[in-house]
């Protein structure tokens with residue numbers, strides 16, 4: 114789940130990393146890409162719009178501390194916003210002082226309610242609690258058997274009464290729990306394939322008979338935008354306390370599930386990640402956000418740097434970088450200017466000192482874009498000291514720029530030749546070349 118969104122985000126951040134600073138223009142581009150990534154990941158369009166508006170507001174005019182690059186700062190802004198979208202802080206299941214705490218499980222048929230009920234019982238048992246599972250899905254006999262089997266697997270008693278109504282079973286189970294020292298009653302209810310009046314009415318009457326302390330709405334993350342609509346319907350009728358996202362182990366895009374919290378304004382409390390009964394996790398917005406961004410280390414770095422940055426050191430570093438000779442960064446800037454000027458072949462021929470070999474090389478303008486993308490995907494130190502770009506880095510840069518290792522190899526070779534060429538130029542010639550380049554390229 115979320116692989117698709119993760120991959121898109123990674124691309125966006127890589128591209129922005131190459132920029133010298135956060136400008137209105139490159140932020141707008143990146144924000145547009147973020148919105149596209151969210152929409153393609155099936156995030157609700159209203160949620161996506163709101164999300165990107167916030168990101169844009171926060172990113173524009175943001176000072177980039179010298180030791181960070183704009184990509185990193187942008188990652189942090191998106192991360193913070195994603196954490197907010199997912200609820201900000203962890204919202205654990207609230208247990209009451211009463212015995213038993215009553216937890217009612219609601220949702221559509223097949224969403225994973227019964228499985229979750231057992232998982233929750235298992236989880237609470239491991240925390241030293243004494244749960245009771247209550248079988249209130251009376252419409253399908255197999256549903257009662259299913260809960261009974263799951264209860265046996267985890268060693269948790271199941272309260273059931275064949276032939277009785279859901280309301281009866283629910284209210285009797287509370288007495289049973291008290292008498293048998295069970296401190297949490299987990300009520301598994303019936304679902305339908307679609308939201309219908311009968312199901313809602315039954316759920317409401319179970320609710321009014323046992324007055325649950327917590328109602329958890331279970332939703333299948335694989336169902337896309339329907340998940341959001343269903344959540345709204347259930348929330349209107351039951352005013353539930355929290356959401357359980359199931360089947361996050363699946364390969365659906367998952368964005369819809371992420372929209373639920375923002376649409377219904379109820380916290381996600383658990384995620385279910387498989388059919389096995391221990392595959393349940395408490396939902397942590399921050400951990401989920403870094404899982405989705407796949408950039409936990411960058412976020413940590415930015416947090417650290419923003420906390421305590423030594424601007425003076427950063428400036429010195431910058432000066433050292435500037436004093437260096439022709440770096441890949443300069444090269445890229447030149448390319449950018451060249452792109453504005455027209456066909457590359459013509460431009461190259463105007464630069465004195467460009468070797469005839471290069472002049473005759475067939476470089477098309479598309480290649481130029483790719484070269485720029487490659488350099489954008491490099492870190493500052495790689496641009497400054499290309500010799501550190503080993504095989505591992507080449508692979509990463511190729512992945513980040515959507516090119517191949519062969520192309521990276523070619524670029525580095527060409528660049529080395531260019532550096533050599535500059536060395537062979539006399540001081541005067543070099544100065545003239547630079548002056549001319551400046552004149553033409555500004």
Ligand SMILES: Nc1nc2c(ncn2[C@@H]2O[C@H](COP(=O)(O)OP(=O)(O)O)[C@@H](O)[C@H]2O)c(=O)[nH]1
Nearest residue numbers: 222223224225226227228359360385386387388
């Ligand atoms: N892969 C996966 N399957 C799940 C998950 N939760 C439930 N299931 C499966 O989904 C199906 C429906 O689950 P069930 O608990 O019976 O849904 P209910 O109708 O809402 O009670 C069953 O085959 C479960 O094994 C999950 O998190 N991941």
Ligand SMILES: [Mg+2]
Nearest residue numbers: 226227250256
């Ligand atoms: Mg069920």
